[in-house]
Structure formats: C-alpha cells, structure tokens
Amino acid sequence: MPADVREVKKAGRGGGLVVSKKDVLGEYLEIMLVRSLRPRGGAVTALISAALTAGEIDGAVVVKADDLWRPKAVIATSEEEILSAAGSKWVITPMVRAILDALRSRRLEKIAVIGTPCQAQALRDMKEYPLQTGELASRIKLIVGLFCMGSFTQDGFRTMVETKYGIRLPEIKEAEVKEEFFSLTLKDGRQINIPLEEFHGGIQVACLSCNDFTARSSDISAGRHGAEEMGERIFIIRSEEGRRILQTAEDMGYLKSGEATEKNVEEIFKEGVAKWRRAERFTEQLPF
Numbered sequence: 001m002p003a004d005v006r007e008v009k010k011a012g013r014g015g016g017l018v019v020s021k022k023d024v025l026g027e028y029l030e031i032m033l034v035r036s037l038r039p040r041g042g043a044v045t046a047l048i049s050a051a052l053t054a055g056e057i058d059g060a061v062v063v064k065a066d067d068l069w070r071p072k073a074v075i076a077t078s079e080e081e082i083l084s085a086a087g088s089k090w091v092i093t094p095m096v097r098a099i100l101d102a103l104r105s106r107r108l109e110k111i112a113v114i115g116t117p118c119q120a121q122a123l124r125d126m127k128e129y130p131l132q133t134g135e136l137a138s139r140i141k142l143i144v145g146l147f148c149m150g151s152f153t154q155d156g157f158r159t160m161v162e163t164k165y166g167i168r169l170p171e172i173k174e175a176e177v178k179e180e181f182f183s184l185t186l187k188d189g190r191q192i193n194i195p196l197e198e199f200h201g202g203i204q205v206a207c208l209s210c211n212d213f214t215a216r217s218s219d220i221s222a223g224r225h226g227a228e229e230m231g232e233r234i235f236i237i238r239s240e241e242g243r244r245i246l247q248t249a250e251d252m253g254y255l256k257s258g259e260a261t262e263k264n265v266e267e268i269f270k271e272g273v274a275k276w277r278r279a280e281r282f283t284e285q286l287p288f
C-alpha cells in the first residue's frame, strides 16, 4: 500500500480519492520551524517588521480588529503599526480596497500582504494573469498566507461566543486553533476551549467548499499546526523571494529558524486532509 494511502486512511474521515502530500502542502522549497526573537508579536509580525526595517518592503496590508472583533484591512508602514495588528482575527476581511489604497493613493512600491489562503490565491492570480491591474500587482512583493480552516462573519463569530458561551466580544484577547479546540484567551486570563466541531458549524458556508489549508499560492505560508508545543510557528517557504526575506530577518536577529520535523509535517498534512475531506463532503451534496 503506498504511504499516502495509509496517511489518508489515518488522517481523513471521508471516502474520497487519495489526497497526496503535494495536494495539501503544494509546491515548496522547505518547511521551517520559526520563533520570533522580538519582545512583542509572533513570527509573522517579526518577519514583516524585519522586511520593513531592511527596506525589502515599504508597507504591509494587515488586518486589525476593534473591541467587537470587527476587522479592517489597514496599511502599516511602521513596526508599531504592524505590531498593533498582530494575531489572527477569524472574521473575513475585504482587502482589495486597502491594497489599492496602498498602491494607488499611498504610492507604495513594494508591499507585503498577509491574508487567508483564498486571498493569497486571488493575489497570485492578479500577479500571474495581469489585466489592468498588472502594474499594481507587480508591486506586491510578498504574500504571506495563514493556515486556515475557515472564517466567520462578524455576526456568526459573535453568536457563537456570546450566545453559546456567554462571552462578550470585548472580553476576548486572542483566538487561536489549538489542536482539537478553537481556543479563546480572555483579557482576565481565562481560557475557553470550544470543540472544533462547534467551530466548524459556525463558519461561512463558502469555506466548507474550500480545500486549501496551507495557502498554496503564497510566498510563505504560516501557521501553528504542528508547532504549538514549542511556541513556534511553521513557515512553508515557497519562493526564492520568501526564502531571501526569511534569511534577512534571521540575519537581523528578528527570528530564529530550523528545519521542521517529520512530525510537524504530519500534523499539517493531517489537518489539511481533514479540510480537504470536509470540502469533498460538502460539494458532494451540492445539486450541480
């Protein structure tokens, strides 16, 4: 039995076709475990801060959220602005206007964009199949895609945590997927772990047909899966540009990286197959 078949039988829940590592992980150069060496913010924040400080980029489109977890894409041109947007937001955020503002109104020449796998794919298409946006898209220098199992509408997110768990949105400090749970860290230090099945029940319908967990179209994909225990992040390096900017960040002392272990890769694959199977099950039910 080929290794991939065993892997899918172990990791997947559906009965569809074999899903290979390449399907889930996409094309890549290397998979790294990365730790921020900065006093504040995680590995992605450190990477973007280093790229900005080194002049590799002159701005980044990042997502900030207010106390009610209403997200907004903003243009960050300083390390402080990048830091103020640290952390996953979990609520779908339109980004095109902010990207156009960065490129047209602010006239930035080389920007980074941090987004979901579907946003990374749209940006890659803009770069590779340029229509009228060709010149603008060429100024997107770095696409960082975040591992994604789904996103909420702001209302859906509020309903899940307020109605079911009695938590008011302003109480939430951080929200992350950790192993089997969607984990909320509250400002008073409490930790609320919501089982992933409930989390999946609240995400947007469109996400149920999406099979891209690892942001296959990005220059660097980043996520926690497979790296939770060590307080690190997984970076999947997909382009020479991504590799060069990671090296720059390391040379500047913003980050430390080492090769990911087989166990790390297995964890990512397992989660990616679960998402793939979810998409299969959902699309099988569609009437067309």
Ligand code: SF4
Residues within 6 Å of the ligand: 092, 116, 117, 118, 119, 148, 149, 150, 151, 206, 207, 208, 210, 211, 212
């Ligand atoms: S699950 Fe797919 S469609 Fe939904 S936000 Fe994530 S990448 Fe986009």
